[in-house]
Amino acid sequence: MDRALKMVYYDDVKVEKDIFAQLSLAEKHFQGAGMPRDESATRRILDQIHRQSRAFAAICYGYMRSKGIGVAEDLGEGQQWYREAAYWFNEEASSGESISANNLGYLYAKGLGVQENAETAAHWFEEAVEFGSVAALYNLGVCYLNGWGVPQDDETAIEYLQRASALNDPSAASVLAYLYLEGRGVSRDPSKSFEYNMRAARAGSVEAASALGYALGVGLGAERNVAESISWFEMAASEGDAYAQANLAMYFCHSSDLKLFNRGWTMLTHACDQGDVSAKYQMTQILIFGVPHREPDYAAALDIAMDLAELGHPGGYHLxxxxxxxxxxxxxxxVRSATWFERAARKGSANGQAGLGRLYAIGSGVEQDNVLAYYWLRMSSPAEGSQAYREMEAVLARMSEKERRVAEKYVAENPGPRRGSFGLKPLENGVFKSGTKSGKYKA
Structure with a gap:
């Protein structure tokens, strides 16, 4: 897991703002990436950061120069402004200013205006914690989680993250949600994950809002609720979150309402323009299967699916x-279809696993094999009553007692590939579920 560190300030009502998240949003407004171009929104964000202090103003200028926002792009001058920021943050941190100590640590972690040094970054985060910085508790937790400048230690990471979350840090709550979902350093608990994401989203975390949209869309850790899923996705999408835009678009693009379809297609296009693989996956599905207001376009679909495959995306393989x-x-x-399905299945695609199991069940493109059929269908974790579940039950019913023993042993010895990380896996429409030849019962 590679979660971002953060540099922060607190606005007039003491709400934490992640500076580089805000600067990234300003850049999206300026470029019209993921949202309509709006230079006035860019100026509002930059002005808010600029007026905080000399150090924050220098960060603002450094980012503008490095990205070419309203000025000519000049990486050298951008670094010069970051050096100016590092000077002022160092002056303030040396006087016990907690936010400045945290932000100086961030600059060392990223090599902005100073020589990149993970150990020095962790030192300043530790200093900031001593000065009372909540953001530094989060940053130090992330350092221990990843082994950046400190020994990798999940237990210590979770301790820092829980301390930060208890003080209403949304980023810490969001990471804890991820850890509870994955079962890393804690017992896996989707309900606990959902609770932490709800806490983070209510505190303004865009990532958590997007994660809630997904969880409510599939019923992960909470009862499935499409209306609430859409609501949380809309919150994240309005902040330019490409993953939320992609999944929200799938709700709208399947609507018979032309206005909703147009809104969804615009969102999906914005997300694709940002290079979001989830958006490309969703668009490929629409171009293959069609929707009420869009006819299939197989040539375009194959082009995007091949792009996804080159990136190693399991959805691309499956489609x-x-x-x-x-x-x-x-x-x-x-045979070629089966080859692509196996690649998808081994990368953790539930659709690819279910399809591969079905092909082994009927012997299409692969040699018929009840054990492998049962294995891959089971790996797809089919919901009771679904097509894949019925196919798995049918395979099990016709298996001999010996085949059942072999199949259960194979399942026990081969737990299968892990699924994509929470927040990254796109919602699947499951229109077609298909699959490939593999060696006998090899993991």
Whole structure:
């Protein structure tokens, strides 16, 4: 897990602001990336940061120069402004200013205006904690989680993160939500994960709002609620979050309401423009299967799916397999389809696993094999009553007692690939679920 550190300030009502998250949002407004171009919104954000202090003003100028926001891009001059910020943060940190000590640590962690040094960064985060910085508690927790400048230690990381979360730090709550979902350093508990994400989202975390949208959309840690899922996705999407835009778009693009479809397609396009793989995956599905206001476009779909495959995205593998299985813009080729499905299955795609199991069950593109059929169908964790669940039950019913023993042993010895990290896995529409030849019962 590689979570971001943060540099912060507190606004007039004592709400924490992540400076580089705000600067990134200003850049999106300026470029029209993920949202309509709005230079006035850019100026509002920059002005708010600029007026905090000389150090924050220098950070603002450094970012503008480094990114070419309203001025000519000049990385050298950007670093010069970051050096100016480091000077003032150092002066203030030496006098016991907690925010400045935290922010100086951030500059050392990122090598902005100073020589990158993880140990020095961790030192300043420790100093900031002593001065009372809540943000530094979070940053130090992330350092221990990743072994940045300190020994990697999940237990110590969780201690710092819990202290920060107890003081209403939204970033710490968001990371704890991830850890409880993954079962890293704590017992896996989706409900606890949901609670932490709710705490973080209510405190303004865009990432947590997006994670809640996903959790409510699939019923992970809480009862499935599409209306609430849309609400949280909308909050995150309005802040330019590409993942939220991609998933929100899938709700809207399947609507029979033309206005909702247009809104969804615009969001999906914005997210794709930002290079978001979830958005590309969702757009590929629409281009393959079509929706009420968009006819299929197989050529465009194959291009995007191939791009995803080159990035190692399991959804790309799965969708290419679907196209070859059903002859959608390409000749029907079950062996080639099976090859793509296996790649998807081994990367953790539930759709790829379910499809691969089905192909082993019927012997299409692969040699018929009840054990592998049962294994891959089970790996897909099918919901009771779903097509994959019924297929798994059918395979189990026709297996001999010996095959059942072999299958259960194989499942026990091969727990299967891990799924994508929470917040990164796109919602799947599950229109087609397909799959490939593999060696006998190898992990």
């Amino acid at each position: 290419i397999g679907v196209m070859y299985e059903h002859g959608l813009g390409v000749p029907v080729d079950m």
